[in-house]
Amino acid sequence: MADFGLLSVLIWLPIVGGLLVLALGDARIALARWVALGTAVAAFALSVSLWTGFDAGTAAFQSVERLRWIPAFNATYHLGVDGISLPLVLLTTFTTVPVLIAAWTVIEKRQAQFFAAFLILEGLMVGVFTALDALLFYFFWEAMLIPMFLIIGIWGGPRRVYATIKFFLYTFLGSVFMLVALIYMYLKAGSYDIADFHALPLTYTEQFWIFLAFFAAFAVKIPMFPVHTWLPDAHVEAPTGGSVVLAAVMLKMGGYGFLRLSLPITPDAARELDLLMIVLSLIAVVYIGFIALVQTDMKKLIAYSSIAHMGFVTLGCFLVFGGGGGLGIDGAMVQMISHGLVSGAMFLCVGVLYDRLHSREISSYGGVINRMPVFGAFFVLFAMANAGLPGTSGFVGEFLVILAAFKASFWYALIAGTTLVLGAAYTLWLVKRVVFGPVANEGVAALEDLNGREFFVLGLLAAAVLLLGVWPAPLLEVMQESVRHLVEQATASKLP
């Protein structure tokens, strides 16, 4: 297929756009906003053309670009997408658009920098999902921390400094061990190409340590119990847009890492340790679900709910050995995309309320529906999706993973199934306390319903959630071949 470096454009267009916005500055903020939005929309349009040009019939990487980068390390500028990374690229470019629109007039200080930070972040995140060279992957993976660090630190809440430094150190600590593993494999394979790593024969002991190093990086990122504690802090303190990107895209990098690196590179270690991963995932689903139940802060509640949902992703990934096969990975992928949309939407909803009353406490609200009927409808829809109601995207992923869990073991499925109760409990209780009931106080009584901009943003996400819920087939089709190939890689032993 003829190609003009579409992936490079997707990475560098937002970064260049971001620098341009930065150059325009707060003095010409009106223009800067439109430049930012234009860049984001253009990037999304280009990624849609990537989707339409994608051949779902093969597991091979497509739109491949390969340029000389650092011959001294035998590292190349190697990009490409397959059925696993393509949906995530789309999710990234899609999410940035509502984030920018939602922040249109809400951000009070350093607006140009705010928009620029998100654009640069977008480019770097696309880089992570499309890099086929491990060094390039790591390069984007780490570089991405810088804009996020600034986003939380500059525009965040009262405890933002604590939260952002914790976020940075936590993820950086996890990542350096991944770097060590990458160096080790480079010395063995003679190149940083991920395909070479996939083909690299490794003994069990090597696989074991490499798996743990990857685990350190990805488990923190996704995050898994017990290394999840940075996430509630980061989410609570981040500005709305930061929370959305964090939940919608950044967490997915952990899941992507497991699928792209852990499973194919260390299949035998993953097979041996899958019980550990499954148990940790189930703890996340159940225990974190209970924790979500007792939260009094809306953002914190959604943050914990994110961790529980990510438990499903890791569960789906590691059911591949127990008989779950491709079904679990399918479920994990759908869950990632769906959670990206749903949690992003939930954070935007909280943002809408926060912009009006400047409180995230559940107790500050009550009876919001009386004053904001349209908002209430959206909020209930997203809450239902979060709880996994059939007809929304949340249902598809959870259903597939539970199905895969049944194939593996009845008990896994039973424990995972509790999420249907727990998820419904904490989400619906949240809805009840915030949206329904009598008008709780004067603040709520003075609320005004969504303006056009907010309506557009939430409507966009609602459409996506419903579309994916009733018609997930295009997503499943696009990743079918890649998942099949991945299952082959993961279940084929590398041991002699």
Next chain:
Amino acid sequence: MTPTPTLASLAPALPEIWLTVAACIVLLTDAFAGRSARRITPTLTLLLLALGAAAILVWGQVDQRVDLFSGMYTADPLATVLKLLSFLFTAVALLYSRHWLEARGLLKGEYYVLVLTALLGICVMVSAGSLLTLYIGVELLALSLYALVAFDRDSGIAAESAMKYFVLGAIASGCLLYGMSLVYGMTGSLLLGEIAVAVQGQGVAPSLGLMMGLVFVVVGVAFKFGAVPFHMWVPDVYHGAPSPTTLFIASAPKIASFALAYRLLAEGLAGVEPAWGQMITIVAVLSALIGNLIAIAQTNLKRMLAYSAIGNVGFILLGFVAGTERGYEAALFYTIAYVIMALGSFGVIVLAGRRGFEADELDHYKGLHSRDPLLAVLMMVMMFSTAGIPPFVGFWAKLQIFEALWASGHAPLVVFGAAVSVIGVFYYLRVVKLMYFDAPGDLPVPERHTGVRFTLAINAAAVVALGLFPQALLELCQRVLP
């Protein structure tokens, strides 16, 4: 035996000859020019440095190793590159310093003469072919630096730190000289090439005398680098010296320390690498750990960066621990990258202050972003780069050290290095936090000197460019090391 030197055969020694002449020119100009004409000294010095660098490029280049003066002096591609870089870094340091010195009435010719003699010392060390030449270079550099630290004679803290530097430096020089005398006694030669032949094959267990010599030599090297446990002078000197002097000490002399370690240990004493490797390992590990840990507790930015320098020296020495060609390449890359970053960060310190307000406490950087966005963003680039985060050059420096260490069988040190670099991130982030997340209060706005700020911006651009495309510098390091 040796042929009478002709003018042409002296060409490889051009840098040193040029610097000697340049120092004299600056000294005489300054002495005889009137008070008003003295202001040309900084420009004259920069011009002489530029001409010198151009002359080296045209006439002073060598394709392979050339020994002069009966082997006392060595010119090789490594020396040429290190000298050119030292010229460049010194020129940049002087450029950043000018307004600072002028505003505080310290713009005197002696400052520039001392910097030139220090640079001469660096060049002599870089080209040393024998222990004696090496020692002369070390002393020439050290004596110039002592005077530079005490340059602001009205400042009590500067005098104190110069005194500490001098006393400790003298002891270290003594150690180095004593170690050299033992090495000479055991090998029968002062020439590094002959020493290398003499110690060949002595491996892990050299004779007791040589071992003693090695210990003292390593102490000397560690002191000049500022490595733990011989680091005590570093924070005091960095803190107490006038900021331009700190800027200079953090830049080109690090190249000299690399040259000292490389000429002495990797070339002269390569045969007993296992023996000194053990000692350097301890020094390197302690430096990386203690430097990064203690930096966290600092409230003064210059002191914090001093401990950061100690930590970074630990990483450079880890390259020597690898003991392989890749290791030395990595150490050289790290040294160059570190100096570029140190120039940038100390450059910001020099520029962020104004007369009556030295921007050296961490708290002085609160809200720098709203007072001076350019300086803040440059400092942020330097901090992230020094922390080793892509897309900046510091990342590649660390990566190479890790790779060389692992390839030479030091896997635990790689894990150690990775863990230590996480500790380091904390205090670099704190500087970013102060500049970007905190309110500025009523701190003064830095003066704006367009030309200097432009240079500083180029400095930061180099950090980014080398971060995105490190290949050129990597190739350079590979080419010059045999």
